[in-house]
Amino acid sequence: MTVPAVPEPLRGVQWKGGLEDGSLVLLDQTLLPSQIIYREITSVEPLRQAIIDLAVRGAPAIGIAGAYGLVLHLVPTARSQVGAGSEILEEALEHGLQRLVTSRPTAVNLKWALERMRECYLRHVGHLTALEMCARLLMEAKRIHREDAELCQRIAENGAALLPKSGGVFTHCNTGALATGGVGTALGCIIEAFRAGKTISAFAGETRPLLQGARLTAAELRSNNIPVTLVTDSMAALLMQQGRIQAVIVGADRITANGDVANKIGTYSLAVLAKHHGIPFYVAAPYSTFDLRLASGSEIEIEQRHGDEIRRPQGAVFAPADIPVYNPAFDVTPANLITAIITERGVITKPTTATVARLMG
Numbered sequence: 290m291t292v293p294a295v296p297e298p299l300r301g302v303q304w305k306g307g308l309e310d311g312s313l314v315l316l317d318q319t320l321l322p323s324q325i326i327y328r329e330i331t332s333v334e335p336l337r338q339a340i341i342d343l344a345v346r347g348a349p350a351i352g353i354a355g356a357y358g359l360v361l362h363l364v365p366t367a368r369s370q371v372g373a374g375s376e377i378l379e380e381a382l383e384h385g386l387q388r389l390v391t392s393r394p395t396a397v398n399l400k401w402a403l404e405r406m407r408e409c410y411l412r413h414v415g416h417l418t419a420l421e422m423c424a425r426l427l428m429e430a431k432r433i434h435r436e437d438a439e440l441c442q443r444i445a446e447n448g449a450a451l452l453p454k455s456g457g458v459f460t461h462c463n464t465g466a467l468a469t470g471g472v473g474t475a476l477g478c479i480i481e482a483f484r485a486g487k488t489i490s491a492f493a494g495e496t497r498p499l500l501q502g503a504r505l506t507a508a509e510l511r512s513n514n515i516p517v518t519l520v521t522d523s524m525a526a527l528l529m530q531q532g533r534i535q536a537v538i539v540g541a542d543r544i545t546a547n548g549d550v551a552n553k554i555g556t557y558s559l560a561v562l563a564k565h566h567g568i569p570f571y572v573a574a575p576y577s578t579f580d581l582r583l584a585s586g587s588e589i590e591i592e593q594r595h596g597d598e599i600r601r602p603q604g605a606v607f608a609p610a611d612i613p614v615y616n617p618a619f620d621v622t623p624a625n626l627i628t629a630i631i632t633e634r635g636v637i638t639k640p641t642t643a644t645v646a647r648l649m650g
């Protein structure tokens with residue numbers, strides 16, 4: 290199977306310029322791997338749309354983009370009243386935050402990053418002018434971005450140690466550099482294991498309906514020189530039955546207090562299959578993906594997407610135009626199907642409310 294290589298290094302999210310002339314540059318992931326086109330974002334509504342379109346996607350990446358987007362939203366207000374105190378930003382901050390946080394409801398990293406930006410504002414309000422506050426918030430957004438790269442690296446090292454010395458590793462959706470600020474989460478673990486000398490080969494599930502596995506993961510693995518075979522999602526069971534999969538590793542969009550994991554639709558089926566075949570099932574995610582306010586996965590809001598993503602993928606007619614479609618973007622894998630959750634702080638083996646709290650509480 291020939292998949293066009295995505296040239297390295299491709300970054301999904303970048304800040305360009307300074308404070309007053311700055312913009313957010315997003316690699317349009319809807320067009321990969323056939324076209325490499327960047328969208329330059331200078332205000333909050335185009336960013337909201339880019340997040341909804343999945344031009345920027347992956348839980349950590351949308352958090353980083355959201356943090357930068359908030360700065361873009363505040364700078365015009367600050368510039369319109371040079372010398373004014375930062376209190377004047379409050380209304381714009383809340384408005385921008387609401388527009389962004391509602392763009393994708395399941396990945397908690399977006400909410401986490403925006404709340405962190407709000408906390409930064411609240412810490413400094415009253416002490417800074419509006420423009421100084423924007424500069425401070427830009428620093429915070431850059432810090433969130435940089436920190437994510439560091440978190441990814443630590444997750445990659447912790448996960449690499451768990452992966453088998455050799456054999457097949459199945460992954461789902463896209464959890465690499467395009468989805469994060471660094472090397473990635475689940476994909477980072479595979480890349481790091483390979484770098485450390487493990488002779489693993491990857492199987493990338495194509496990830497219906499939007500094909501993040503085929504379009505992004507297969508290409509990212511290949512550009513890291515990791516042997517990768519692309520399969521349709523429905524081939525996972527057969528591969529496991531044939532003994533060709535020694536581990537499954539995926540990312541997460543939200544992890545609740547009891548260790549339940551919301552991730553790309555299809556993750557739950559893989560976990561059930563892995564359990565049946567006695568294969569370890571790993572989830573890799575940073576602390577910013579944990580939502581300890583929710584007791585269990587049944588409380589997670591699951592994003593429902595437009596039926597045309599299934600009826601007419603990329604404009605091609607796959608089904609009758611009026612056929613009813615059910616298109617949840619994510620499912621929830623119960624903690625009891627998960628062998629371990631790999632974080633930057635360490636590994637939560639057999640996740641339960643107690644083991645999650647011990648590491649993440």
Ligand code: MRU
Binds near residue numbers: 461465475539
């Ligand atoms: O709809 P997407 O492409 O944003 O879904 C992405 C996933 O489900 C990833 O597995 C998850 O966000 C983790 S990315 C490190």
